Amino acid sequence: MDTLEILFYALSAFAIVSAIMVLVSKNPIHSVLWLILVFFAISGHYIILNAQFLAIVNIIVYAGAIMVLFLFVIMLMNVQSDKEPQKKLLIKFIGVLSGGSLLILLIALVKQTAQLEGKQVLMKEGTIGLIHPLGKALFNDYVLPFEISSVLFLSAMVGAVIIGKK
Amino acid sequence: MKVIIGLIVLWPLVGFLFNGLGRNIWSKKTIAYKATGYVLASFILSIIAFLNVQAQGAITVHYFDFINTDTLKIPFDFKVDALSSLFLLVITGVGTLIHLYSTAYMKDEEAPHYARYFAYLNLFIFSMLLLVLGDNYVIMFIGWEGVGLCSYLLIGYWFTNATYNYAAKKAFVMNRIGDLGFLLAIFWLIAKLGSVSYGHVLTAESLAKLSTTDITAITLFLFIGAMGKSAQIPLYTWLPDAMAGPTPVSALIHAATMVTAGIYMITRSNILFSASEFTQHVVAIVGISTALLAATIAIKQNDIKKVLAYSTVSQLGYMFLGLGVGAYSGAVFHVITHAFFKALLFLGAGSVIHAMHHEQDIRKMGGLKSKLPITHITFLIGCIAIAGVPPFSGFFSKDEILAAAFAKSPIYWALGVVGAAMTAFYMFRLYATTFLGKFRGTDEQAHHLHESPFAMTLPLILLALASAIAGAIGIPALMGGHHWLSHQLTPIVGETKEVALSHSIEWALMGASVSIAVIALFIAVNRYKRQADGEPNTALGKFLYNKWYVDELYNNAIVQPLNKFAGFLKETIEKNIIDGAVNGTGKIVQYSARKIRLIQNGQVGYYILFIVLGIILLFLFWFNDITINRFFNNLIK
């Protein structure tokens, strides 16, 4: 197996383990930290797919800003791990079961789809993940959504401020 | 002609609407004049129609299509021939007289009720005219139902009395039982012949299409209908109870017109009846049995109207006997004469009741001869007519029936003579007890005795005249007459089978029946002119007095079990099962709603769970053959 495959499997395993740890941790701060590790793993995936821009943006925005925000809120809530109530065992079981069956179902579906047979993902090469083509496409074809997203941010900011006011 | 016939039928309908809708508006005088006037107008037009038929023969008048489908056409036609025009005359003529009589008899009622009475009476005339004029069985049935309805309405006229209401219900229900038979006959006819018009059904070709079973069944069902309407065994008990209505009603409906509807129907369908020996036997036997049964009961009754009621039943029995032995014109003749003298007798009884201030028990009467002269004479004429004494009309009509009966079988004749003797006996018992001897009532009643007003006595006089001379329309060849009536009816009933009896036998029969009747007459007068009957003290007397306990029998055998059954249905089935099911559905919905509502517990976690479950289900449905089968196959592989 060449490095690419090893990298792929390693990153995947790492991501899955971290995700499970997110679920399982009692302490919410630990959950946040494990989630940051997941984001790093996914950024690693982006890099081997040569989507460099997205990898960096993922780290900066998600792991950097959003998770930090979560951490702030958790620390503000003063959530204690020993006082947090747990859901009933039955509910947990049903939850795991339904999630699991969703997974199995979707996997089964995908396995039979004939159109996906033999398609290969281009790794390590390809220019579309680089900043230059991405920027060109963004500002030529998708400039309107781009501008509207700035309005979206504005409204989110205003909303957050208003909701947060006493 | 079409207009005239239409008007004959429409005038009484207008009267019904006028009096019915305006009963709170018009004064009693207006109501009386209008109601009587409308029927009188119909009478005059009926005369014109009758003369027209004499001149031009029978006609069929078409008004509109009542039912018009591919397989079944029932037009609203009227058939005006000798039979129906004669009945028209009788109905409207006697009807006018009774309306006139009622204006005085019902004088004590309040104006709205007065109007109600005349509205019903006019509606009755309208229905009866429909019955008689219709050109097919369905129109006849419409009239049939209409007269049944009016009978109910009029018997229960004084509706505040519960017994009267019961009697009205009884009449209607028994009529209904007969109507079922009539309907079945109509359905059978439609099934076999595809039409109910007289022109299609009562022809030789149609007869050929029907098998013997068909004809027997149809005629038997028609006869059942006639049994209900014309009060034969076993559906006769309503008629004596129907005396709860006002006396003019009894006169019109239960003597002269409605009860004769059955005879009209059978005469109209005579082709069918002549083709079925079995039914004819049934009709004759039922007829003569009814005649005898009713006569025996009448001998012991003490209510003046009840005697007349049983007398009606008995005379109807004679008419059916006539129909059963094939003497159709004889039966029709008896219908006409009976209409006259029975209406006369009822109106006379009404006059007596009016004078006696609504007392109806003849044991409390007596010696009214001097106080009510006109009533007395006319009543006497009626009694002589009904007893069958020549030269009054009853003799001719009854004799024609008896002669035909003898031709069929001497037993019928013998029984008929016995019945005639009993008729004479009880009628003159009634006459003697009421009018002869000394007055047995209270002094207060004696003070009030007076002759009735002119509006009441005029019809009595006219009817008495009619009873006396109506025999002229049917004088048999035997006596040198030319039987006008049977010639009239020949187109409808076919040639009257010339009774194959020699003249001497006929004279002998006549003489025998008349003499027996006269002897019975004198025995009755002798016995009762001094005193009335006491309480019945022999077993036979009690049996006859209690009407052979038939009402009690019906009650125990039929009414009580039906009531119990209805009660059972109501309690068990209706309340428990059906209501239970309906209420149970509601309860189930409520219960499940209560339980399902708990899903909406406001917890987001639950909602998301259901979302996920829903998505899983959706995927399963969309890709069901792909997912399950192939996936598990792959897994196994």
Place this chain on the structure above:
Amino acid sequence: MPIQYYIFFCLTLFSIGVIGVLTRRNAIIVFMCIELMLNAVNLLLVAFSKMHNGAALQIAPGSTAGIDAQIFVFFIMVVAAAEVSVGLAIIVMMFRNTHSVDINFLNRLKN
């Protein structure tokens, strides 16, 4: 790498996120699992974009087929950021009112 591998991987992450949403009672953790789901989808989109690009490059080298997916990912991140800020504001508000972040307490939609 065949595309199925990526699909399976992303599906796994996604369903872990689903399980997390159904299982956890802390509202903030639930929110985080939603972010996890979003990320799984992002990765899948990028994988598909590379797949299409790879196929297109065989035919016409230098084409930029499949770049739309990466732009879509970009916008998803935009939206996720906005949503997180507003959502956390709501949670803070909730905490101020009920002094708890238990989602079972948020049953005002009951009945």
